[in-house]
């Protein structure tokens with residue numbers, strides 16, 4: 001194996017020529033992108049354009065039909081299932097519905113990754129769980145509650161505490177503010193910024209929430225559904241800072257960020 005160049009070591013993720021097909025349908029085609037260590041990248045785009053498929057491909061949960069995903073210098077497709085699951089311990093997942101275990105207390109939910117992946121003793125586990133609950137703004141008394149006793153916003157906080165407890169290199173947020181009111185969404189946005197300030201993480205956020213993209217991301221990627229692109233068009237319509245979205249060269253990007261239906265309105269009326 002050749003030694004990594006200084007440029008390679010800056011990149012946590014390198015995606016080249018990524019294709020993903022399902023049942024003969026092209027979902028992603030020809031995706032080339034790199035994500036640098038420490039970057040916070042928001043992936044936006046309308047429903048069904050392939051955001052989640054991309055996110056799962058980045059962490060080896062989907063095997064590409066073609067192309068490569070290199071995570072920290074390793075081609076994920078070349079790893080054994082055991083190696084892949086080992087690498088995934090370096091990734092924290094914040095799922096859309098928080099995905100907590102209902103039968104466990106909040107303490108046990110947050111402790112779960114430590115118990116699974118380390119041999120930390122009870123004192124150490126207690127210290128780390130309480131530290132992370134406090135970092136996401138939850139009081140100590142929450143530790144003994146069950147997920148069903150918490151509000152949606154509190155469950156999301158628990159999900160973030162669990163995702164960062166092993167100090168991952170990459171945190172992947174799937175629709176972190178979906179289902180929350182604007183104030184609670186802002187709390188979660190602030191928490192994502194806080195995680196970034198406290199830890200040297202790289203973050204990928206799949207979101208429909210333009211506030212999240214504008215406020216939290218350093219860089220925004222806007223995807224477009226493969227089915228509505230001409231064969232030679234690139235699927236990433238925008239790759240740049242959030243400040244440039246409103247004045248993007250591509251009208252489809254400007255319409256998306258302003259929430260304007262544009263040509264989709266005529267498409268919809270034609271199909272009814």
Ligand SMILES: Nc1ncnc2c1ncn2[C@@H]1O[C@H](COP(=O)(O)OP(=O)(O)OP(=O)(O)O)[C@@H](O)[C@H]1O
Nearest residue numbers: 022023027045046047048049050051052053054208
């Ligand atoms: N495992 C799978 N098998 C078959 N088709 C799939 C699979 N996963 C995703 N798809 C299809 O791939 C397309 C893209 O799905 P994806 O979930 O990535 O969209 P998305 O952009 O994340 O949408 P949303 O914003 O609604 O979550 C959809 O048409 C979906 O039905």
